[in-house]
Amino acid sequence: YRMKAEIITIGDEILIGQVTDTNSAWIARALNGIGVEIECITAIPDQPEAIKNALDAAANRTDLVMITGGLGPTKDDITKKTLAGYFGSKLVRNEAAVKKIKEFLTLRGVELSNLNLDQAMLPDNCIPVPNRYGTASGMWFKKNGKDFIAMPGVPYEMKSMLTDHILPELQKQFDLPVIIHRTIITQGIPESHLARLLSDFEQQLPEEIRLAYLPSPGLVRLRLSIIGREIRKTEQMIQKALYELMTLIPEYISGLEDESIEKVIAALLVEKGTTLATAESCTGGNIAHLITSVPGSSRYFVGAVVAYSNDIKERILGVKKETIEKHGAVSEPVVKEMASGIRNLYQSDYAIATSGIAGPDGGSVEKPVGTTWIAVASACQIKAEKYLFGDLRATNIQKASVTALNMLRKLIQSEK
Amino acid sequence: YRMKAEIITIGDEILIGQVTDTNSAWIARALNGIGVEIECITAIPDQPEAIKNALDAAANRTDLVMITGGLGPTKDDITKKTLAGYFGSKLVRNEAAVKKIKEFLTLRGVELSNLNLDQAMLPDNCIPVPNRYGTASGMWFKKNGKDFIAMPGVPYEMKSMLTDHILPELQKQFDLPVIIHRTIITQGIPESHLARLLSDFEQQLPEEIRLAYLPSPGLVRLRLSIIGREIRKTEQMIQKALYELMTLIPEYISGLEDESIEKVIAALLVEKGTTLATAESCTGGNIAHLITSVPGSSRYFVGAVVAYSNDIKERILGVKKETIEKHGAVSEPVVKEMASGIRNLYQSDYAIATSGIAGPDGGSVEKPVGTTWIAVASACQIKAEKYLFGDLRATNIQKASVTALNMLRKLIQSEK
Numbered sequence A, B: 001y002r003m004k005a006e007i008i009t010i011g012d013e014i015l016i017g018q019v020t021d022t023n024s025a026w027i028a029r030a031l032n033g034i035g036v037e038i039e040c041i042t043a044i045p046d047q048p049e050a051i052k053n054a055l056d057a058a059a060n061r062t063d064l065v066m067i068t069g070g071l072g073p074t075k076d077d078i079t080k081k082t083l084a085g086y087f088g089s090k091l092v093r094n095e096a097a098v099k100k101i102k103e104f105l106t107l108r109g110v111e112l113s114n115l116n117l118d119q120a121m122l123p124d125n126c127i128p129v130p131n132r133y134g135t136a137s138g139m140w141f142k143k144n145g146k147d148f149i150a151m152p153g154v155p156y157e158m159k160s161m162l163t164d165h166i167l168p169e170l171q172k173q174f175d176l177p178v179i180i181h182r183t184i185i186t187q188g189i190p191e192s193h194l195a196r197l198l199s200d201f202e203q204q205l206p207e208e209i210r211l212a213y214l215p216s217p218g219l220v221r222l223r224l225s226i227i228g229r230e231i232r233k234t235e236q237m238i239q240k241a242l243y244e245l246m247t248l249i250p251e252y253i254s255g256l257e258d259e260s261i262e263k264v265i266a267a268l269l270v271e272k273g274t275t276l277a278t279a280e281s282c283t284g285g286n287i288a289h290l291i292t293s294v295p296g297s298s299r300y301f302v303g304a305v306v307a308y309s310n311d312i313k314e315r316i317l318g319v320k321k322e323t324i325e326k327h328g329a330v331s332e333p334v335v336k337e338m339a340s341g342i343r344n345l346y347q348s349d350y351a352i353a354t355s356g357i358a359g360p361d362g363g364s365v366e367k368p369v370g371t372t373w374i375a376v377a378s379a380c381q382i383k384a385e386k387y388l389f390g391d392l393r394a395t396n397i398q399k400a401s402v403t404a405l406n407m408l409r410k411l412i413q414s415e416k
Helices: A023-033 A048-061 A076-086 A095-107 A114-118 A155-173 A191-197 A199-204 A231-248 A261-272 A286-292 A310-315 A321-327 A332-346 A393-414 B023-033 B048-061 B076-086 B095-107 B114-118 B155-173 B191-197 B199-203 B231-248 B261-272 B286-292 B310-315 B321-327 B332-346 B393-414
Strands: A003-010 A036-044 A064-068 A091-093 A121-123 A127-129 A138-143 A146-151 A178-186 A209-216 A219-228 A253-256 A276-280 A301-307 A350-356 A371-377 A382-388 B003-010 B036-044 B064-068 B091-093 B121-123 B127-129 B138-143 B146-151 B178-186 B209-216 B219-228 B253-256 B276-280 B301-307 B350-356 B371-377 B382-388
Touching: A003 A023, A003 A048, A023 A036, A023 A064, A023 A155, A023 A178, A036 A048, A036 B048, A048 A064, A048 A076, A048 A146, A048 B036, A048 B048, A076 A091, A076 A121, A076 A138, A076 A146, A095 A114, A114 B191, A121 A138, A127 A155, A138 A155, A146 A155, A178 A231, A191 A199, A191 A209, A191 A219, A191 B114, A199 A231, A209 A231, A219 A231, A261 A286, A261 A393, A276 A286, A276 A332, A286 A301, A286 A393, A286 B286, A301 A310, A301 A332, A301 B310, A310 A321, A310 B301, A321 A332, A332 A350, A332 A371, A332 A382, A350 A393, A371 A393, A382 A393, B003 B023, B003 B048, B023 B036, B023 B064, B023 B155, B023 B178, B036 B048, B048 B064, B048 B076, B048 B146, B076 B091, B076 B121, B076 B138, B095 B114, B121 B138, B127 B155, B138 B155, B146 B155, B178 B231, B191 B199, B191 B209, B191 B219, B199 B231, B209 B231, B219 B231, B253 B261, B261 B286, B261 B393, B276 B286, B276 B332, B286 B301, B286 B393, B301 B310, B301 B332, B310 B321, B321 B332, B332 B350, B332 B371, B332 B382, B350 B393, B371 B393, B382 B393
Parallel strands: A003 A036, A003 A064, A064 A146, A276 A301, A276 A350, B003 B036, B003 B064, B064 B146, B276 B301, B276 B350
Antiparallel strands: A036 B036, A091 A121, A127 A138, A138 A146, A178 A219, A178 A253, A209 A219, A301 B301, A350 A371, A371 A382, B091 B121, B127 B138, B138 B146, B178 B219, B178 B253, B209 B219, B350 B371, B371 B382
């Protein structure tokens, strides 16, 4: 049995490009994780005709239709009436939903309005799906042997609804297959050359397994995907293919796509019971932000000094005035002094320091925009590297942050 | 004349959620900017049947079909054959394309492969669209009075193709209307209450103008959209509606879009020639990151201390040990001492301080996860507020950051 699904996003904000639809990718990953394949992702405006047509088309080609958006207090009018009409039901006041909405608003000290009460009007033939983080209820319909589930578009409301209620229920109701993806990141070889090296491998793959190429700036991802019945056997098959693939191109593999670098760092520091602090100039606190986005980071992250001025670099981090005068703030000696400075000040085991020209201003002929010095330090060593990223500010900040964390990973692993 | 368009993205990586489709939002904004309305955005797998069905459906409901993806050297086989079949043409070697590909690869020191040469095989009835940054040519087809344009999926290749060639050509060929969106950002009032305040305004809007609500953590965006014929008159109409809207809810408006709160703060600080520093516990450097994402922020941002441990709060920021022992780290006195501490240490005019329980651990009955104290300080005053956000770490960090910046905005404006 294979279950096909379509994701429909309702909202003018998607169609004018004001909001990027990130929900669909999240839902696709979540459904794939329990063995559901996505056939199509569709975004449509808040209009009854568009909604009805999209539901018809989706029901025609798939078994499960996931709908997001159109359920906020100012919007649910059109969506709910259209859904009620489509599924031949009428809107009735759901007392359990009224109670939940009242509790939800009271807890947050928000006065109840008629629009909130309207959110408790639900089609009488749907199963309501609880919303832990908002006032819009989810709705699960069944029609002609197909399932239709409408969820709010606010990402964290939708995510908890899906994770806590919908996925477990789908797994209970259906005997779903196993879908696994494994992705290798390659660097230093163009897509067309990789394809030539791997053409025999690709032709000999079992038919359950597919290989895909995903190029992006500076790297090519290679993804193996499999659909199987039994989890252990399916895992073994893809693992075997993955291993064969890796032995064919070992010199081009830079990593597996799995865990973010901040989680890798977290595991390394927790394992050794060590601590980290950052001294950030060009990254402006973004490294600290990435580190502290990991739950439990207070166990190993002491804190940061964002030193956006030379004065702070000198007074707080103890960088010598002469060093800045002689070499400039974006230089190897300064970034090294920043790294030792923060290690001493915050008494951490490891330290990261950054100093660069994020742009768009501040570049020169010798130090163009994108020039970045990064240092990582432990009790035994300080390493510094210079990078030349590019001319986009946001990209420079992100690249410098990820590169710095990766340098720290290598430093920690070299001391194991 | 109104032109409707559909965007079709081809690629399994979108349907398994490995890649978020950011191209479509970008294309939607670009097309809206020249007066084209987007009816539907669709993502489909790399399969001939799916591609043909999507083209049929799109041609049925729109005038212009924009296709991205499926044109890389390892993928274009399926897409190009399907397109050639759909438009009744055959693939022929395009010598101009061969020449371009050879030049492109030579410049980058990459050896030409047969797969690259295959990229020069193009349908004989399309107009090729030059690709400045890659080897895949774009293809413009016309059929039954509709336009179909296929572009590569690599974002920077697609963007330059659209900007340099396709948009100017569409403007030349069609007499397009004017579409304008204006968005106000509101804070401190729930969506349902805003809707009540604005219901009369909404009912009296001219029919060309639509109002939409877009809630996200900590704020609600209000968008006015208009379609008109004549640019000056259309701009005047929406500007008038925008002004009316702003006068109805002045106390809740935190800025205009394209004018994020960090840009509003930037303008206020630059205008007064003043400076800012932050002392961050629960926000972990994210406020500094938001501030420094604005180009030129070194003019007014001195830096930050991320104090993830009590030791740093005491030793660096000068928070008194007794204050923490008596009130706990998440408390009004501590966050106020952090704010004065960073102001003194960094010698800035203004300061922001945060201390809260971002979660998922660390909560208690009196101080549940989400409890956050925020302080803002100037030379004359310190203001602190307590917030109860929720139990999602990433959302708490984002809400606390945006709320803190908004508190600072109000403080600066109150001292004007």
